[in-house]
Amino acid sequence: MNPKPTHILVVRLSALGDVAMSIPVLRVLCTTYPGLQITMLSKPFHKPLFEELPNVHFFPADVSGKHKGIKGLLKLARQLKKNKVDAVADIHDVLRSNVMNAFFKLNGIQVARINKGRAEKKALTRARNKIFQPLKTTVERYAEVFEKLGFPIDMDQHTFPVRKEIPPIMIPLFDKTYKKHIGIAPFAAHQGKMYPLDLMKEVIAQLDSEKNIQIFLFGGGKKEVELLKSIGQKHSSVTNLAGELSFDQELAMISNLDAMLAMDSGNAHLAAIYDVPTITIWGMTHPYAGFYPFNQPAENALLANREAFPLIPTSVYGNKLPKGYENALKSITPDQVIIKLKEILEV
Template sequence: MVTNKTNHILAVRLSAMGDVAMTVPVLLGVVKKYPQVNITVLTKGFTAPIFENIPNVSVFKADVKGRHKGFLGLWKLYKELKALQIDAVADLHNVLRSSILKQFFKLSKIPFIQVDKGRAAKKALVNPERTSFIPLPTTFERYSEVFNKLGYPITISEMGTLSKRPITDSAKSLINPKGKKLIGVAPFAAFSGKMYPLPMMEKVIAALNSTNKYQIVLFGGGKKEIEVLAKWETQFKNCANAAGKLSFSDELSLISNLKLMLAMDSGNAHLAAMFGVPTVTIWGVTHPYAGFSPFNQPKHHALLSDRKKYPAIPTSIYGNKYPDGYDKVMETILPETIVQKINEILKTQD
């Protein structure tokens, strides 16, 4: 543990979006419990809006494809960061890039604590010949341990969520709830092993649309995703497609005002949860035991594929690997089950 109290901490988390979002509850807890602390988050420019208006938290944008690219670029980045009078570094990423930065900060004898990603334990978890199946520490616990070693212990119960943001004019132009509950659907994920089959998701949206009780906002990105969501927007009268129409900051304002988010084991789930939005997640070949469940969401909000039928689940941490015959694991989660769960949660809000 670092014994000398520090006042300016650099928190490093460059990617991915979901992992960046998962830093928010921890940082909120730290600055609330230790109001003398200022935190600068080193992240990519795209994710900077996540940290807007958090007291005592600012963002330094890493230009990893430009002036901070490569070894010399990282040296330049170190010099720029050192000029901010950093007292200690909380490396919440622990990759080659941040490990190089660690060596530079050693030159100034600035404490640099790296997150323990638990790589060996995660490798054991996805081993089909595993001898035990128990939950690993959550990402929030792993992040908090870094601050604990810096002398700022923080527990899960002391972490927090962001306040609702005003819906921007651009976001308002997309929706017309007319007394309906605003719910989000983010049907995509980085890997197919984490994505609910689109024909089945269409059935979910059709069922939600038919109730006429909900305004459904569709989230995604990329040309093919936008094409699918645009089709659903046309097909279902209570659907609005946000993909490709809003800035990231505008999307966050909209997400913060949702009554519920339906998502995969993906970044959108974590974006919703960091605002305290009830979040239903659908899990394929990944599993909550790896520690990536959205913040402060009840266990029953996670809908899991059938491990009795597919005992090798989880087959990978990120959903990018699965054995033959495991491409249809999500078909064990019926659209009716998802719709029932959403209706059940929203009913409690009446």
């Protein structure tokens, strides 16, 4: 039997939302086992997420540079071994992490891997003989990995941190003449997960006419930034933050919002881990796959009409858009979105 580890390497390289979902698990792990040393391996961009965790040391994985390919990954694994890691919690289970796992196992280091539930997810997303039932959440799957290493945790013990302090340079962005401050992140990685932009513009225009809600727009790529800038310029209550802030500044802003409206995307998870009420819009994906934002009530999910579009969910990632499903997200009306937002904001 292996001796109980004292220094765990946690591996989750991407994507942003999946990395964010590790935060609540690590919070509980750190408070339950304060003497445990943890090294978090992820992409350099993700570092600000982990700064709140006192016994977590962040190690950046440069997978497109010096840690690229098998040679680079083995170099990375050797560096981590020198840091006296004595167990690995692989909460990613991809080719890259498995290359490193092989090295660690050869060197007598205990490795526990996530059970992604691939067969159940396939049954949930297939077109024929679909088994439509809720699966284990990603957070639960992460927690199981630590249990395999001898560190069971009770997620009911989770507590949220205090809201992040807004850097002085950003305080003027919060206009105190507005009663409520919300974030809207209208984009997603795939068309099948994204609310039609013309309908989102209707939502923004209606909220702008309320005159008591300030809206911050969040986004990612260059094309998205330009689109959000143009939307922001049309409405007095709208401030575009896409492309304007560093990631840690963005986290500080998100943690101080009264609500977030997002797709099944990274921004939804970022808001949820700071206990911000988060409304999510779902198209080709579905909360049953286990990627629902942490600790959010089920009624905060606005779902495309499955009676009209029974193949939903078509995939875990939202990248499969069957013929005739192009307008599935239009089954969620702008009024439904506004009503849900007002209900949460109590305005």
